[in-house]
Amino acid sequence: MSYRYDKQKKTQTRWYFAGIVFLVLALFTPIYSWIFDLIEKPLARTWENQGEVFNGTENFFEAFYGKKQIIAENNQLRNEVARLEVDNLRTRYLSEQLEKMNQITELDSNLGVAQVLKKNILGSQDSLIINQGTKNGLSIGDQIITHDNVLIGSIYEVYDAAARVMLYSYPEQTLEGVLFPHDINLTAQGYGNGSFVIETPREVEVLAGDILYSLEEPGRIIAIVREVVFDPRDPFKQVYLSYPININQIQVVGVKTSKIE
Numbered sequence: 001m002s003y004r005y006d007k008q009k010k011t012q013t014r015w016y017f018a019g020i021v022f023l024v025l026a027l028f029t030p031i032y033s034w035i036f037d038l039i040e041k042p043l044a045r046t047w048e049n050q051g052e053v054f055n056g057t058e059n060f061f062e063a064f065y066g067k068k069q070i071i072a073e074n075n076q077l078r079n080e081v082a083r084l085e086v087d088n089l090r091t092r093y094l095s096e097q098l099e100k101m102n103q104i105t106e107l108d109s110n111l112g113v114a115q116v117l118k119k120n121i122l123g124s125q126d127s128l129i130i131n132q133g134t135k136n137g138l139s140i141g142d143q144i145i146t147h148d149n150v151l152i153g154s155i156y157e158v159y160d161a162a163a164r165v166m167l168y169s170y171p172e173q174t175l176e177g178v179l180f181p182h183d184i185n186l187t188a189q190g191y192g193n194g195s196f197v198i199e200t201p202r203e204v205e206v207l208a209g210d211i212l213y214s215l216e217e218p219g220r221i222i223a224i225v226r227e228v229v230f231d232p233r234d235p236f237k238q239v240y241l242s243y244p245i246n247i248n249q250i251q252v253v254g255v256k257t258s259k260i261e
Contacts, residue, residue, distance in 0.1 A: 111145065111254035112136060117162065119248060125193045126170035128153070130253060133161045137257050143217065145254040150245055151220040152253075165253075168222065169194045169243065176215040177222050179206070188212060188222065188241065196223050196241040202230070206239050217256075 114130040121127040132138050142155045144165050153167035168175045173190035182204055188196040200206050210225040223241035230237040 108145075108254070108256065111256055112138075114163075114253055114255050116250055116253060119250075121164065125247060126153075126167040126190065128165040128167070128250075128253075130163050130165060130255070131161065132255060133159045133163050135160055138163050138255060139258055142258060143256040145220065145256060146245055146250060147252065147254070148245065149220055150243060151214050151217055151222055152243060152247070152250075155255075167194070167247065169196055175222060177212040178215055178218075179204075179225075180211045180213055182206070182210070185215060186212070191240070194243045194247050195226075198239045198241065199236040200239055202235050202237060204237070206237060212241055 112132060114132040114136075116128050117131050118129040119125070119127075121129060128144075130144075138155060138158050140155055140158055142163075143151060144153045144155070145151055151168070153165050153170075155163045156166045157164035166173070167190070168188070169190045169192065171190050171192045175188045175190075175196075177186055177188050177198075178184070179186050179198075179200070184200070184204060186198045186200060188198045191197045196212070198212070206225060206228050208225050208227065212222045212224070214220040214222050221244060224244045225239055225241050227240045228237055229240070
């Protein structure tokens, strides 16, 4: 029993001594700051880092959302630019057509204006359909003129609200004209695909660029000389002509009607 008693007493003495030492250290040394540096500061830094990580994550999602929003706005702007480009082309087209209509009426106040609905009827480049008919006073034989004063054909079928136009270049069609600058009357024959052929005497110095005017409608152009084929042994020259315009690009024409409303 004395051994156990002695051991307990020694243990109590040690605890008393440790307590006194700790009390002295607490009173006369910065032990609390050391403990804070060892334990609380790392915990505080961990907490702060956790906040920074959270803030970084929040900033990442904000940046991702912002980038997504910028991409959507950019796509919207692209679509708007494309729409404006289409509107600009449409406006330019309508402006050009209106200008051509004005040019047609300026040529002759008696000319009506018609839109070309279809070209190359039944595979032929020498026929058109226009959007005017008997309701507009059109009749068979009325002449068709472009905005730049080119006489291209006449109506050969007419309906209530539409008409078929046969171009003078239709194969086997014939048209009387005056060849400038030679001032000779010639008969032009349709050669198909917007072209003509005429025969001129050998002594006539026909050149590419000479103009064939209408004999019936003075001042109106029919075609321009493109090529001259001549054999010195032949008394005539083969002269090939074509319209000075692209028939496939015609959208508006003037109609010289025999009935003026």
